[in-house]
Amino acid sequence: MSPFWSATVRALQPYIPGEQPKLPNLVKLNTNENPYGPSPRVLEVIRGETADSLRLYPDPESNRLREAIAAFFGNIEPEQVFVGNGSDEVLAHAFLALLKHEQPILFPDITYSFYPVYCKLYEIAYRTVALDDTFALRIADYRQPNGGIIFPNPNAPTGRALPLADIEELLKANPASVVIVDEAYIDFGGASAVALVGLYPNLLVVQTFSKSRSLAGLRVGFAIGHHDLIDALQRVKNSFNSYPLDRLAIAGTTAAIEDREWFERTRQAVIRTRTALTQNLESLGFEVLPSAANFVFARHPKHDAEKSALALRQRGIIVRHFKAARIEQFLRITVGTDEQCAALVEALREILSA
Ligand SMILES: *Cc1c(COP(=O)(O)O)cnc(C)c1O
Numbered sequence: 150m151s152p153f154w155s156a157t158v159r160a161l162q163p164y165i166p167g168e169q170p171k172l173p174n175l176v177k178l179n180t181n182e183n184p185y186g187p188s189p190r191v192l193e194v195i196r197g198e199t200a201d202s203l204r205l206y207p208d209p210e211s212n213r214l215r216e217a218i219a220a221f222f223g224n225i226e227p228e229q230v231f232v233g234n235g236s237d238e239v240l241a242h243a244f245l246a247l248l249k250h251e252q253p254i255l256f257p258d259i260t261y262s263f264y265p266v267y268c269k270l271y272e273i274a275y276r277t278v279a280l281d282d283t284f285a286l287r288i289a290d291y292r293q294p295n296g297g298i299i300f301p302n303p304n305a306p307t308g309r310a311l312p313l314a315d316i317e318e319l320l321k322a323n324p325a326s327v328v329i330v331d332e333a334y335i336d337f338g339g340a341s342a343v344a345l346v347g348l349y350p351n352l353l354v355v356q357t358f359s360k361s362r363s364l365a366g367l368r369v370g371f372a373i374g375h376h377d378l379i380d381a382l383q384r385v386k387n388s389f390n391s392y393p394l395d396r397l398a399i400a401g402t403t404a405a406i407e408d409r410e411w412f413e414r415t416r417q418a419v420i421r422t423r424t425a426l427t428q429n430l431e432s433l434g435f436e437v438l439p440s441a442a443n444f445v446f447a448r449h450p451k452h453d454a455e456k457s458a459l460a461l462r463q464r465g466i467i468v469r470h471f472k473a474a475r476i477e478q479f480l481r482i483t484v485g486t487d488e489q490c491a492a493l494v495e496a497l498r499e500i501l502s503a
Contacts, residue, residue: 178483183363188411236357236370246381252296301331308440310339336361338441350375
């Protein structure tokens with residue numbers, strides 16, 4: 150703390166990202182990155198963009214990319230798409246643009262831990278709503294006055310997905326609030342609420358290129374919603390940074406969303422591996438929550454999660470452990486390649502029998 154810090158900065162409680170260790174040969178299953186590389190087309194177009202044109206600013210509206218995203222979904226206009234520097238930035242703008250009102254906003258007690266951080270930054274009041282005993286989100290509990298609602302679907306770090314019918318019920322019950330569905334993991338399981346965007350002007354769906362399209366290092370996320378909501382995001386963006394996406398990011402993500410075959414192949418591989426990993430963990434005695442994401446959330450009735458995470462680390466395998474109420478006995482394990490998951494299961498077998 151320094152006397153030079155503003156009162157705002159003093160009050161912040163910044164998000165702590167999962168570690169990105171530099172050690173070689175690690176089995177890195179801690180930040181939900183995709184184990185497969187991005188589409189080869191992405192690398193090709195990025196190479197093509199590394200030219201003299203880098204001296205020029207990129208398109209401030211990223212129109213090529215917004216058109217490609219609209220075309221991917223089919224029933225969406227480019228004017229209904231907002232893009233940002235990672236979905237974290239898109240979410241940050243959405244908190245300021247759409248969730249800062251008189252009433253507190255609502256989100257689950259166990260969820261993406263960036264949400265309370267944005268609330269602090271923008272001085273937005275919030276109330277958490279407890280997940281039920283099975284770590285499922287109960288729509289009925291969101292029938293209370295609110296300034297907005299946000300949750301990931303599938304939820305993080307539980308991996309549990311909410312059916313589209315429940316989201317629709319929530320939208321109907323809250324016509325005066327913006328409902329933001331953070332679909333960072335939707336391509337690994339759940340049904341996307343993008344299908345509802347045309348019906349509900351209060352719905353904003355946020356997705357990312359970081360997980361299912363294997364571009365966490367390029368930093369691109371997007372939101373889809375009614376033009377009025379997108380307009381609000383544009384106003385914040387153009388009061389903050391006119392060029393959030395650079396030329397490489399625009400070119401790379403446009404190629405990524407156009408390569409449907411690579412997308413299908415790699416996401417199906419992750420889904421297959423998730424099924425095998427779940428069975429293998431269960432055979433070791435773990436309770437594994439039903440996951441629609443590219444990670445599983447698992448606890449062992451007889452073995453302390455933090456100790457197991459440390460023991461895995463000593464064997465060069467990194468998973469995520471949260472020291473938070475209700476979930477401190479869980480490990481969040483990213484679905485890696487078959488080989489990585491086999492190494493994890495073998496290491497756990499040794500640790501549990503020690
Ligand atoms: C990974 C993740 C994000 C952030 O993704 P970026 O696009 O890499 O910023 C947002 N929400 C949830 C729930 C996530 O897990």
